[in-house]
Amino acid sequence: MTDDTARTGRAAVLDRWRRSPMLLRHLAAALAAFLGIVLLTSVTDPFTNLRIATIGYHLVAVAGLALLIGVSGQISLGHGAFMFIGAYTMALLVIHVPGSPLWANLLLAIAASCAAGVAVGAATARLHGPYLAGATLILAVGLPAVALRYPEALGGSNGLTFSVAGTPPALSDTVPDPRWQSWVVWLAVLLALVVVANVSRGRLGRRLRAVRDDEAAAALSGLRPGRLRTVAFVISAGCGGLAGALQAYLLGTATPSSFGLALSLSLLAAVVLGGLGSLWGALWGALALVYVEVWGHDAAEALGLSDHVANNLPIALFGAALIAIVLLWPSGVQGGLARLGAAVRTRRIGPGGRPD
Amino acid sequence: MSAPAPAPPALEVHDLVSAYGAVRAVDGVSLTVPAGSITAVLGANGAGKTTLLRTVSGAKAAQSGRVLADGVELTRLPADRVVRHGVAHVPEGGGVITQLTVEENLRLGGLWRADRADRVRAREEMYQLFPVLAERRRQPAGALSGGERQMLAIGRALMARPRVLLLDEPSLGLAPMVTRRLLRLLRELRDGTGLTVVLVEQNARGALSVADHGFVLSLGRVAASGDADRLLADDRTRHAYLGF
Numbered sequence: 088m089t090d091d092t093a094r095t096g097r098a099a100v101l102d103r104w105r106r107s108p109m110l111l112r113h114l115a116a117a118l119a120a121f122l123g124i125v126l127l128t129s130v131t132d133p134f135t136n137l138r139i140a141t142i143g144y145h146l147v148a149v150a151g152l153a154l155l156i157g158v159s160g161q162i163s164l165g166h167g168a169f170m171f172i173g174a175y176t177m178a179l180l181v182i183h184v185p186g187s188p189l190w191a192n193l194l195l196a197i198a199a200s201c202a203a204g205v206a207v208g209a210a211t212a213r214l215h216g217p218y219l220a221g222a223t224l225i226l227a228v229g230l231p232a233v234a235l236r237y238p239e240a241l242g243g244s245n246g247l248t249f250s251v252a253g254t255p256p257a258l259s260d261t262v263p264d265p266r267w268q269s270w271v272v273w274l275a276v277l278l279a280l281v282v283v284a285n286v287s288r289g290r291l292g293r294r295l296r297a298v299r300d301d302e303a304a305a306a307l308s309g310l311r312p313g314r315l316r317t318v319a320f321v322i323s324a325g326c327g328g329l330a331g332a333l334q335a336y337l338l339g340t341a342t343p344s345s346f347g348l349a350l351s352l353s354l355l356a357a358v359v360l361g362g363l364g365s366l367w368g369a370l371w372g373a374l375a376l377v378y379v380e381v382w383g384h385d386a387a388e389a390l391g392l393s394d395h396v397a398n399n400l401p402i403a404l405f406g407a408a409l410i411a412i413v414l415l416w417p418s419g420v421q422g423g424l425a426r427l428g429a430a431v432r433t434r435r436i437g438p439g440g441r442p443d
Numbered sequence: 444m445s446a447p448a449p450a451p452p453a454l455e456v457h458d459l460v461s462a463y464g465a466v467r468a469v470d471g472v473s474l475t476v477p478a479g480s481i482t483a484v485l486g487a488n489g490a491g492k493t494t495l496l497r498t499v500s501g502a503k504a505a506q507s508g509r510v511l512a513d514g515v516e517l518t519r520l521p522a523d524r525v526v527r528h529g530v531a532h533v534p535e536g537g538g539v540i541t542q543l544t545v546e547e548n549l550r551l552g553g554l555w556r557a558d559r560a561d562r563v564r565a566r567e568e569m570y571q572l573f574p575v576l577a578e579r580r581r582q583p584a585g586a587l588s589g590g591e592r593q594m595l596a597i598g599r600a601l602m603a604r605p606r607v608l609l610l611d612e613p614s615l616g617l618a619p620m621v622t623r624r625l626l627r628l629l630r631e632l633r634d635g636t637g638l639t640v641v642l643v644e645q646n647a648r649g650a651l652s653v654a655d656h657g658f659v660l661s662l663g664r665v666a667a668s669g670d671a672d673r674l675l676a677d678d679r680t681r682h683a684y685l686g687f
Contacts, residue, residue: 290554293543293547293550293551294551294554296540296542296543297540297543297551300540300541300542300543301538301539301540303502303522303534303538304534304537304538304539304540304596305540305551306501306502306521306522306523307500307502307522307523307526307531307532307533307534307538307600308526308551308552308554308555308599308600308603309523309526309527309552309554309555309556309603310523310551310554310555311523312523
């Protein structure tokens with residue numbers, strides 16, 4: 088009896104939650120996540136704080152790419168290039184415009200990569216499948232080389248190094264720099280994720296899905312497939328730019344070698360590994376990107392492997408994990424978890440039983 | 444006193460050519476569709492019926508020729524512009540977006556229109572016209588039967604409040620009874636709203652039973668045309684092109 092009333096009470100709360108405006112719901116979830124991050128970083132050491140921040144910027148890059156692939160049905164092998172643009176915009180702003188506040192730098196980095204996204208997206212809006220993949224591949228290969236071409240302005244292969252402001256003076260006694268930095272990163276990441284979630288669940292998301300599923304029918308209904316595809320590309324590029332800018336903020340450097348083809352391919356692999364269609368999938372992908380790298384290095388050190396092997400071990404591990412996940416759970420970690428959850432629920436209700 | 448000037452035709456096609464590579468699927472077709480009429484476009488497989496509709500609605504580019512709706516030039520406009528000029532096209536198979544719900548599919552058809560209140564009104568009208576869609580509004584469109592999908596596709600096209608509705612083989616894969624109901628509904632729609640309908644069909648007998656006029660295509664050209672009754676009565680056309 089009390090169990091029943093509790094259940095209906097919970098259902099009512101859930102129902103009210105579902106009926107509240109989407110933006111509000113997403114903002115509330117982001118706020119909760121942010122509080123969780125603040126708690127988590129308060130109990131962990133500075134090193135882990137930085138790692139948590141690293142997961143954050145990977146998450147926003149993977150989420151942006153997942154939106155592009157999952158909702159609009161386009162593929163990009165060049166998302167590392169947008170991170171490159173974000174990181175270098177950040178670096179150049181910090182070096183040449185010292186007075187510019189961090190939030191403005193981040194916004195400008197997003198704007199710069201969005202602008203690049205417009206150019207690339209408009210050019211590639213007419214391409215599909217492997218042709219689009221090939222065109223974006225050029226970006227991943229070509230763009231980081233720009234830094235080598237202009238060593239005076241962009242620092243050549245050593246990249247740009249700069250120092251970023253840490254904790255504001257008022258808080259510097261209580262909050263160490265790494266903790267503050269991870270808060271900044273996650274605040275930016277969660278705000279971007281709110282945008283991504285709203286896009287993918289909202290009006291624009293429905294339009295993008297319509298174009299993805301049946302482009303001809305969508306055009307006959309008055310949608311503009313080319314423009315919609317470009318919009319998806321721009322949003323996704325903006326996420327990449329933010330990720331790059333946050334990385335630069337965190338590390339205090341922007342080097343061309345960290346935005347090479349390997350990064351672009353890893354992002355794509357992380358999307359597949361995590362599972363398309365939800366932000367949780369992007370989170371699993373981002374975690375995999377960061378932790379497989381860490382574990383790979385740890386394992387190489389423990390085994391006393393030579394540098395040549397040690398440097399490639401994380402990549403090999405990531406590849407093995409990707410193959411295993413795709414074989415076991417073709418819809419990625421999130422898809423697998425969803426299936427597990429469904430299996431547990433049916434078992435609890437009993438075979439042939441129905442909920443409610 | 445002279446008779447009032449006739450209204451401009453809802454749709455005019457002049458000498459339209461539309462090709463896939465070297466193959467001219469539509470090879471110089473001209474036709475006139477009077478406002479408020481139901482016009483059947485008939486013919487065998489590969490006669491160019493679908494290509495004709497696709498070229499008229501801008502889903503495919505024309506090689507040459509002209510398309511006008513109510514006297515407005517539509518030639519070379521892309522599909523998303525043509526629908527804004529009052530010509531809506533229900534493609535073969537309906538083109539329902541299976542990942543979206545029934546309601547989301549319907550809304551898709553009117554998204555481009557600025558008049559939000561009228562969009563809501565149009566949606567309610569569609570639910571009255573197709574009550575089965577109202578029952579299933581929250582279900583994914585992939586769960587609909589073939590007939591329901593066809594209704595959804597027509598409803599989505601009507602959300603644009605078109606003056607001309609182009610229908611490509613709405614009877615495809617439907618049971619004869621469902622087809623009859625659908626065709627009757629087209630007739631009621633025309634009588635009620637003055638909608639102009641261009642109906643591409645293989646099912647010539649069914650299409651001519653509701654149509655006012657008919658055009659018979661053969662190998663991309665107009666082989667015969669005239670009033671629906673006359674085409675039905677003309678044994679030679681029937682045997683040569685319509686197969687009954």
